[in-house]
Amino acid sequence: MTARPAGAYGPRGKDALGIAPAARQHKGYNGFEGMIRMTGRYRRTLLAGVIVAVAATAAACAPRIDQRGNKPDEEQVVQINPGVDDKNRVAELIGTPSTISTFDDRTWYYISKRTETTAFFDPDVTDQEVLAINFDESGVVQNMRVYGQEDGRTIAYVDRTTPTEGNELTIIQQLLGNLGRFNPEGDERPN
Numbered sequence: 001m002t003a004r005p006a007g008a009y010g011p012r013g014k015d016a017l018g019i020a021p022a023a024r025q026h027k028g029y030n031g032f033e034g035m036i037r038m039t040g041r042y043r044r045t046l047l048a049g050v051i052v053a054v055a056a057t058a059a060a061c062a063p064r065i066d067q068r069g070n071k072p073d074e075e076q077v078v079q080i081n082p083g084v085d086d087k088n089r090v091a092e093l094i095g096t097p098s099t100i101s102t103f104d105d106r107t108w109y110y111i112s113k114r115t116e117t118t119a120f121f122d123p124d125v126t127d128q129e130v131l132a133i134n135f136d137e138s139g140v141v142q143n144m145r146v147y148g149q150e151d152g153r154t155i156a157y158v159d160r161t162t163p164t165e166g167n168e169l170t171i172i173q174q175l176l177g178n179l180g181r182f183n184p185e186g187d188e189r190p191n
Helices: 032-036 040-060 087-094 171-176
Strands: 064-069 107-117 124-135 141-148
Touching: 087 107
Parallel strands: none
Antiparallel strands: 064 107, 107 124, 124 141
């Protein structure tokens, strides 16, 4: 291989950096400084992109609010008169209940819960309310009570598991365990 004389270019007319000699003589070319310098148009485009990215990140971190259940309007609840209104009137004013008492239909419950979830965190309960309306035997409103989040009790869950009979098999034992257990048709082998 022969050495190239000074100023010689590669086989495609470019130097070692891949720049053609005509480009080096271009009026605005100053080596790497020209690549770093941005015009106002590109700067504005980059700034707009950064602003959109920051806005999207901020929107993703905004809390998501969920309202669940049946929360009756307070103005309609105060229109219910104990001793006067019956079940039909209550259903007409505030709608059907979330649930009815277990052993008789004399207590209606309107249950609602409001939670806020931020990003990937667990939801936080911000408001929880239960409106309980008791009726007498004839279906007339006897009394109404409102229970808030402070009236609730925390239940301790039991994390024990019920043991089951049998063997604990690995996946390979499960896959290969049935080989040879199937009888072809007409073959009467004892099990």
